[in-house]
Amino acid sequence: MNRYFIIFILSLIALSSLKAQVQGRVIDQNQESLVAVNVYLKNSYNGTSTDAFGRFSLRDVKLGDTLIFSMLGFDTQTIILKEKDLSSEMLILMDEAFNKLKAVQVSAGSMEVSDEQKAVVLNPLDIVTTSGALGDVVGALKTLPGTTNNANDGRLFVRGGSAGETAIFIDGLRLGNAFGTSLSGIPTRSRFSPQLFKGSYFSTGAYSAEFGQALSSVLSLNSVDFPLRRQTDIGLTSVGASISHTEIFKRQSITSNFSYTNLQPYMSFVPQNIEFMEAPNGLSAEILFRQKVSKRGLFKVFYAYQYSGLEVLQEQMESEEPQQTKLNNFFHHLNLNYKQDLNSKNLIDGGLSLSSNQDNIKLDSNIIGQKSHLIHGKIRHQYFANNRLKFKFGTEYFQRYFHEAFNAAGRTFNKPQFAAFAEGDYHFNSDLVLKLGLRQAWYANSAYLMPRVSMAYRLNNASSFSLAYGDYFQEHSPKVLLQAENLSSSSARHLVLNYQFTKDNHSFRIEAYNKEYRGLLRSNPNYNAQGQGYARGFDFFWRNRGGISNLDYWISYSFIDSKRHWRGFESMVQPSFAPKHNASLVTKYWLGALNSQIGTSFNINNGYTYENPNLPGEMESRTKAFHSLNLSWSYLPKPNFIIHFEITNVLGRENVFGYQYSSSPNDQGQFQQMAIPQSAKRFVFLGIFYTLSSDKKANQLNNL
Secondary structure, three states, rough: OOHHHHHHHHHHHHHHOOOEEEEEEEEEOOOOOOOOOEEEEEEOOOEEEEEOOOOEEEEEOOOOOOEEEEEOOOOEEEEEOHHHHHOOOEEEEOOOOOOOOOOOOOOOOEEEEEEEOOOOOOOOOOOHOOEEEEEEEHHHHHHOOOEEEEOOOOOOOEOOOHHHHHEEOOOOOOOOOOOOOOOOOOOOHHHHHHHHHHEEEEOOOOOOOOOOOOOOOOEEEEEOOOOOOOOOEEEEOEEEEEEEEEOOOOOOEEEEEEEEOOOHHHHOOOOOOOOOEEEEEEEEEEEEEEEEOOOOOEEEEEEEEEEEEEOOOOOOOEEEEEOOOOEEEOOOOOOOEEEEEEEOEEEEEEEEEEEEEEEEEEEOEEEEEEEEEEEEEEEEEEEOOOOOOOEEEEHHHEEEEEEEEEEOEEEEEEEEEEEEEEEEEEEEEEEEEEEEEEEEEEOOEEEEEEEEEEEEEEEOEEEEEEEEEEEEEEOHHHHHHHHOOOOOOOEEEEEEEEEEEOOOOOOEEEEEEEEEEEEEEOOOEEEEEEEEEEEEEEEEEEEEEEOOOOOOOOEEEEEEEEEOOOEOOOOOOOOOOOOOEEEEEEEEEEEHHHHHEEEEEEEOOOOOOOOOOOOOOOOEEEEOOOEEEEEEEEEEEEOOOOEEEEEEEOOOOOOEEEEOOOOOOOOOOOOOOOEEEEEOOOOEEOOOEEEEOOOOOOOOHHHH
């Protein structure tokens, strides 16, 4: 028996050493033949390639040999030859290689504003060199599709949503009171200097499960991780002065920014539509500290302080005496942020933020005090399983505090909220990606589950489609909850379809959306959350950089059909902050011979709805169309020296944002009206900016 066993083993060895031939065909995922695939034996010079029909034939192979199939753009296939491979034709399926850098991204409802993505809509320099924005990040975003220009307010209104439906984050942490406090009819600004941020993510709908407490929009600002150089920036303007310094050490850096604003000298030259007893004035200080922790960790501390004050006399409909209002605002914000690469597959980050805002208001002889705090803690873990699959999940905590005092009486709101989120991205290939997310929030005795899903498909190297859906919840404002503590949250359901084309220096995107509201605030007769509404429409954006030498321009248009059954209205009405038609044209032209950049912007909408008690119906009237032509000129006599001039509403259009009416009719049965105009026809700005740095080439053009 042992003899037969030895003969059998020797026979197998002999058979395995016999040279044979393999043949077959190589195809891709679409069953198409692949031409010129390299086919070779591992650790040998024996090889061939596929022909025009994807076929191959290779001699001198044997059982157990390793056959390798390789081709640029596809994952390499490794096959260990078995007996069936020598006796029949092989069919080899090769998968397209996944390139993370070239993979399609979901663009529905989102716009990148950074230097890091290849297909951004705008970059930081664009944001702050837009005419009419006056260096305000939000001012520039108002030229993008989906936004509405409410020039008498200054905050961000997106796709039929109120300003309170947009949430702003710094390094992933919620910012409370993101805009300076102001009075009715006097526009406000976002609080922080653009030079502190390297870019942002702006979503007009259907955003990630990571973000909550926002029914319409999210703006996420990312502070500079580590500056490039040591430099000092000095600015003198027609409304104040500023100084900023960045110091870099081996493992630390610190940027400090101080500014003073006073419009009193300016207002003595430029007429105003409002009588100011005390011109708007303010002080601000910002400090951003970074510490490198080991090779893969970074700790950042951001602190901001602001003071602002003003006093006005405003005419009243039913009083011969104007109303005197004085406002003083004190604001603090602290943001602690830490991120750490644990290894090549795991990243953990998070932090804690505190926003504190105090308004002291004197309304004639009445004293009103409002104090609010927002605490936000968050931790997030990102896991990169492979090039195709990644996850992120985390948890966060909110604490909202609000105290309101009228003369001697006061009342307080103080409630926490918890949330958890998880989201996964899977790239089937470079052209198809699916994103699934889920957010769960707990507030008081209620729990809210919010699914999110989006996907993108690339048609070719230049164009792609995206589709996104999401459910969103947001608590009512603390002022409302002081009077009706047990109100259920408002909700919105988003559906967004997007097409985007980007090639060379040309960008085009068109997006359709539908947003359904539930739980909106009603106040007839008492506060309840039974209101509803919708916002639907489309918008498009076109940008051309390089079609004409030295000229950069973009055009945006938004159609918004929005109605709400809310507040004290008995029917569905179009809110005053949501004009149906909004458009912007922005141009920037570099004059090399004059070392100058000339900029223009033209903003227009078809007017604001308002309630006229002299006519039947609700919100049945509309103001004349709003439009504003803005010009800017930046002159660089030296690379580090800039003179910047800007003027808004050059044509002096008398824009009106609505009307106030008397509480009772006159003898003719008519309610008297008074227009709500802009605080001034135009705003004129002149600034001189000088930068000190080692290379003498750094400047503040990105701050204008």
